[in-house]
Amino acid sequence: MRRLSRIAAEIGMSAAIMVIQLGCDHRETREFKVMSPGPSSVLTQAQDVVIRVFLWECSDLSLAGRNGSLQVVTDDLSVPKTELIMFRSGRLSRRNDKWFLTDAKFVAEKELATEEALIIRPVDGAVIEAGSPQAASYRGILRCIPAGEQGFAVVNELDIESYLAGVVGAEMPAYWDGRALRAQAIACRTYALHQMHRRRSENANWDVTSDQGSQVYGGMGSEDRRIARVVQATKGIVLTYGPAGKEKLFPAYFSSSCGGHTQNAASVFGQRLTPLSGVACPYCKAVAKPEHYCWAPVEVSKDEVSRRLMERYPELASLEVIKDVQVARRSDYGRVEALRLIGRNGHSRLICGEDFRLGVTRPEQALRSSWYDMKDNGDSWRFENGRGWGHGVGLCQCGCEQMARQGRNTVEILAYYYPEATLVRAY
Template identity: 25%
Template structure:
């Protein structure tokens, strides 16, 4: 760790180092009395980017931002659904943006050319497959959204999955079948997942992808950042409050449909010692918690715990919480944490999209609402 800090000119003079696996803090180290090289430039301690070496492509170092897509497994329809819980408790997926992330000019894609595009997919089992784009989109939609959702919501998800893939391909970036890009399940995996309901659900997914074949979202003739999330707190979030980058089409909009979702509200309890260890503070029943500011989407922007200030995104990630809309209730030996929504809150809310679809909105209207100013091609 010390060698890594030195080699990367990180301005670290000693203190706690958190060991994180899959977004979960598994341990801490206390490093002191360091004799490190002086950093070449000042580094902000609130790191937005994490250096990550991709095990599929050795020596490829990318900057990672979180594109969460989380849906809860409690929303269940009465028909054909006991086996339709494939991805309902997924925590996050990630969008990797390489350092040279200039958008390449995009070529017009239509229903005919879309079916000819091949996706190079790096599977979790080490196999590299060539898959037709539309088959890939179907496998992503099946993995990323419950097939029990309304068909118009599934169509909207199909366009986002296709847009995400096309942007990756256009920028010469890889696609995997895991949360490092978009989750993908093949036919055998779906048969195992859905069992006797396979034909019903697969035909529904294919119907959604087929009816939107070749369609994708652009802004100023560039593929959009096709981020989405499970459930909002009643409003979506502006991207600048999550990743520091502003996109005119990733702004806060009302999403009241989420208020009735089973994934909307959660309570969790954390021991004082756990919070103290993770945050590097002395947290107890007398600790003072003050929300200093909120975002446009009514999530915590800055919060003060005793004399320490955290961003809402930072606190959410450190404590492994479902959203940055956080409420604390301190008890004698633990704190009750209430969260509203599930995910970063940027872009389309999947439960919101399903709510809109149930009210009769089309997939075009859903996408236009959650990504204002974009063009469907």
């Protein structure tokens, strides 16, 4: 692994007490805590790290090769090579545990001689286009993994830097300050690599999903030239935490706007880590839309609150009907961390603030964060004085942009939102 000062120079940041000037990012910077990255099981020397992104599950998939053909191959060594099929466009489907491919050119349907996963790969520089009614383009390959008798999961496998080029632009506006975008790219890479290590230790079929459950990914359609340069400039750099030589990746969460203080991950995801313990954020107010920073009051009937929570969390059935809700714990700055739900039968259950808001939220009645006051309005609950948008853990994206506009560099921004984290090159 290369020294951090060298890494910092490459991406226009300053490391330790060195001041390195590059491009438009030359600034005096304060010291950033640097640990020499020692051998660590979570880091890899591989040049191209392949990430597996779950796209969707279906029983029928429309496929086409742009600028060339696609090939269906299999990991199943018992299938003779003559079974491998080239096609330009067609449909892959699965019925009664069997695969079928319809080549649009020949129309005839062919049954494929394997029940195992199939790999769709491009030939001679072609690009895979998949999905309907609107197809998206994907780098790398698609792995189609049987799920039940009729369906299959579609997983895009591609090198992580290409994946990030499709992710960072979906998570942060491409016109934002380069220093903010670089911080976002490093946070996204760290999160993705952390997920990869965790999911592979569980023998899972994929590492991340393509929606907000992980990081939003839309294939090549969400790539942007400026974002691609940002990703390239931070290639392989991740955030870690821990004593020198024993640094570990951590899930570098981020969210849109914290509302004035980022949330401790322990209250939401159960992780007790200094980099995710929460910091005051005087920055996001200047960038977030006013209606996102301070959201309008939301009123939901008590019956509806009970019904929505019961629907999302079946384990609450032991309460029969939720008759009362009390804030059980607030952070010292005011965010609701836990609520007590009291049932008609007198039983009660605790629920974390984030789960509560996700359970109650509907598109037309969104609790944008878990930071609000709760008022008893007789038959309904009124959530007012709401602040921030998102779970609020880790990097505050709007705050990150404001810090950059004020001239703080990428290292400083990451050091602020992830206290005591260390930047190292993973590959």
